[in-house]
Structures are given as structure tokens and as C-alpha cells.
Amino acid sequence: MIKNPSNGSSRMGIHLKTLAGIMGLALLTTLLFFNENYEGFKDFLVIYIWGLVVVATQWLGNSFIYGLLDKKYSWQDQLVKRAIFQILAIIAYSATAYMVVMVIMYKLVVGSLPENPLSWGLRSSYLAILVSFTVSLIFVAVAFFTNWRKSQLEAERFKAEMLMYKYEALQNQINPHFLFNSFNVLSDLVYEDQKKAVSFITQLSQLFRYVLDSRDKELVTVREELEFIKAYTYLLQSRFEEKLTIQNELEAGDHEMIVPMTLQLLIENCVKHNEISASQPLSIRIVRNGEYIQVENRLQPKPAGSESKMTGLSNIRQQYKYFTDKEIVITETEDTYSVEVPLIISDQK
Incomplete structure (x- = not known):
């Protein structure tokens, strides 16, 4: 395996910066707090080395604790627990390490305990406790602000993605292919069955009304979505007639929510990516499966080279991530293909 030389140089740079920070902080501590304790260079050097050992043990030990807590407790998901554990761990370590180092250095320098x-160690460790507590509070404040800002950015990103998704959904509903197919069916009905043509126009207008009304909604009730699906199903079956069967076995609910036009997109995927003919009629079922809505179709894929169905599903996944931790479930067997989307209770997020 070829090693990247930049990784080694990067680590070396971090180590050098750490060393420089420790030496600089030790020098600053010596000059600020012990400037009256030395008379010559020898005394200064002894006190500086003493301070260097103290700063090094505090710096490296606390850095290790930060790294360990980073692996166990996320600032974003466990802010309170992380803050409490960090403050307690830092204070306990800082006081103990400072006291031990001070006693050992006293023995080495003075020659006796x-x-x-x-x-004596406890009295001398108050400064380490104060500094460590202050630094921990700063870390907690910075982490809180950082995660608050991150949540704000994620919310803004979600709104942008939601608007894009709705815009794409609106485009899909009124794209030239959809209009062409719908008006083609309508033109035939006008000559063959005027009463049915009026019904077709009514359903088409209801479909577009729903698309326009749901543009500003993040969620709709299952009842609202099913009313929309009735219109959409009517238009599809007017086009394909007995070659397409859509069975809706889902009961309407007012307290269960869904992302607008999710079912429409799933049905559209079934129609788009499967053969539909008199010899191969397509059957689609909409059912409830526990806390999920399942859209299942008989698997009869079009020849290789047709457009992938994962793009639309990827869009749905992105929308549901904001409302629930439940995953969208995709199941494919030799005979069937199904997608399950989670129901969202109205009093939840």
C-alpha cells in the first residue's frame, strides 16, 4: 500500500503545534504567577521546567479525556450528559494530576516532601480546578452554539430541499408527457363518452388543485392523500383501462400524516418501470402494514435500459429523514416489488 506523505507531515505539524503550545503556556505561567520566586536564570529554569511538567500533564491528560468523551457522547445528541461528564471528569483529573505533579516536583526540587x-497538594490544586472548570465551560458554550447553529443550517437546508422536492413534484405532474397523455385520453372521451369526459376533467382539476394546495405543506393527512390518489388513479385507469388495476385497501386517517404526493410518486414508479399490456396487466396494491403504508406491484420490469426508479425514492427518503427515524423499506422478490413508507403521527415532530 502506498502511504500518503502528507498524512505524516500533517501529524508532525499537529505534534509541533501541541509542543509549542505547551512550552508557550508554561512560559506564560512562569512569568505571570512565579515572577517573584526566582532570582537568577537557574531559578527561572527550575520553575519553568516545573511549570512545563504541570502544563504538559494538564494539556495531554485533558486532551485524552476530550477525545474519549467525543467517542462516547455526541455534543449534538447528548449535550447535557456530555457537558456534565466533561466538567466532572476534567475537574477530577486536573485536581488529582496537579496535586501529584506538585508533590513529586517539590520532592525533586526541594529534596523532601x-x-x-x-x-499541601489540595491547597495548591485550586488554581488547576478553577482553570479546568473555566475551560470546560468555554468548551460547553462553544459546543452548544456550534450545534445550535448546525441545527439552524440543517433546518434551512431541509426547507430548501423540501421546496425543491415540491417543485420537482409539481413539474412531474404538469410535464409535457403527462399533459399529452391526459389530453390524448380526454380528446378520445369527448367523442366517445361526453359524460365520462366531464368526469375526467373534474378529476384532472382536482389533481392539479391538490398539487397547488400542498405546495406549502410539509405533511398532509392520509385522508387528504387518498382523496388525491383517487383522482390520480382515475386518470391512470382511464388511460390503461383493464391493463392496470390499482387496489386501495388503506383506511383513511386524520391523525396519521404523510409527505404530500408520496403515494403518487410510488404509483408512478410502478407504472413507469413495469410492462403494462393486455397480455401483461399490471396490478398495484396499497395496504397498511403496521405503522407503514405499503405500495406493492407485480414485478414485470421493462427491458434493461429504462430509467432507474431510485431517484424518486431517494427524494422521498430525504423528506422523511426530517420527520422520523424510521427507514423506508424496499422489498423485492421474484414476483413482487414493494415500498413501505412510515406513517407520522400528527402530534409528533
Whole structure:
């Protein structure tokens, strides 16, 4: 395997920056807090090394704790738990490490232990606790703001995607192919059966009315969607007649929601990607399967080279991610193809 030299240089750069930060902070600490404790360069060097050990153990130890908590607790999903664990862990480690280092360095420099090492260490560790607590609060504040901003951006992105999805759905409903097929059927009906032609026009107008009304809605009730599907089914069966059968076995509900035109897109996929003829009539079923709506069709795919059906399903997936953690389920057997979309209860998000 060929190694990327940039990875090694990047890690080296991080290590050098860490070393520079530790040395710089140790120097700053020595100059600010211990400027009266040394008379010559030798005293300064001893105190600087002392401070260097303290800063290094605090920096590296706290960095390790941050990394460990990053793996276990997400700032985005577990903000409160992460903040509590981080503050407690940092304070406990900082106080213990500072006290141990101070006692050891005292022994090395002075040559003996303080009269009461534990009491002396505890008294001297207050600064480490204060600094660590302050730094932890800063981290929590930054993480809170970052995740708040991220949620805002995700909400804005969702709105943009939802508008694009609805725009594409509207385009699909009024694209030239759909209009051509609909008006073709209508022109035949005008001469053959004027009463049926009036019904066709009524259903067509209801379809477009629903498309326009649902543009500004994130969710609609299952009842509303089924009323729309009745009109859409009527238009399709007027075109294909006995070559297409759509069985709706789903009961309407007012407290269960769905993304607008989801069922229409699933039915459209069935029609678009399967053979429909007198010798191969297509059968589609709409049923409830637990907390899902299932659209199932007999599998009789068109010859290879037809347009993929995954684009529309990908659009639906993106919309449902905002409302539920449940996945869209796709099942394909030798004879059938089905897609299940989750129902969304109206009092939920």
C-alpha cells in the first residue's frame, strides 16, 4: 500500500503545534504567577521546567479525556450528559494530576516532601480546578452554539430541499408527457363518452388543485392523500383501462400524516418501470402494514435500459429523514416489488 506523505507531515505539524503550545503556556505561567520566586536564570529554569511538567500533564491528560468523551457522547445528541461528564471528569483529573505533579516536583526540587503532602497538594490544586472548570465551560458554550447553529443550517437546508422536492413534484405532474397523455385520453372521451369526459376533467382539476394546495405543506393527512390518489388513479385507469388495476385497501386517517404526493410518486414508479399490456396487466396494491403504508406491484420490469426508479425514492427518503427515524423499506422478490413508507403521527415532530 502506498502511504500518503502528507498524512505524516500533517501529524508532525499537529505534534509541533501541541509542543509549542505547551512550552508557550508554561512560559506564560512562569512569568505571570512565579515572577517573584526566582532570582537568577537557574531559578527561572527550575520553575519553568516545573511549570512545563504541570502544563504538559494538564494539556495531554485533558486532551485524552476530550477525545474519549467525543467517542462516547455526541455534543449534538447528548449535550447535557456530555457537558456534565466533561466538567466532572476534567475537574477530577486536573485536581488529582496537579496535586501529584506538585508533590513529586517539590520532592525533586526541594529534596523532601512537604509536612503534610496531601493537605499541601489540595491547597495548591485550586488554581488547576478553577482553570479546568473555566475551560470546560468555554468548551460547553462553544459546543452548544456550534450545534445550535448546525441545527439552524440543517433546518434551512431541509426547507430548501423540501421546496425543491415540491417543485420537482409539481413539474412531474404538469410535464409535457403527462399533459399529452391526459389530453390524448380526454380528446378520445369527448367523442366517445361526453359524460365520462366531464368526469375526467373534474378529476384532472382536482389533481392539479391538490398539487397547488400542498405546495406549502410539509405533511398532509392520509385522508387528504387518498382523496388525491383517487383522482390520480382515475386518470391512470382511464388511460390503461383493464391493463392496470390499482387496489386501495388503506383506511383513511386524520391523525396519521404523510409527505404530500408520496403515494403518487410510488404509483408512478410502478407504472413507469413495469410492462403494462393486455397480455401483461399490471396490478398495484396499497395496504397498511403496521405503522407503514405499503405500495406493492407485480414485478414485470421493462427491458434493461429504462430509467432507474431510485431517484424518486431517494427524494422521498430525504423528506422523511426530517420527520422520523424510521427507514423506508424496499422489498423485492421474484414476483413482487414493494415500498413501505412510515406513517407520522400528527402530534409528533
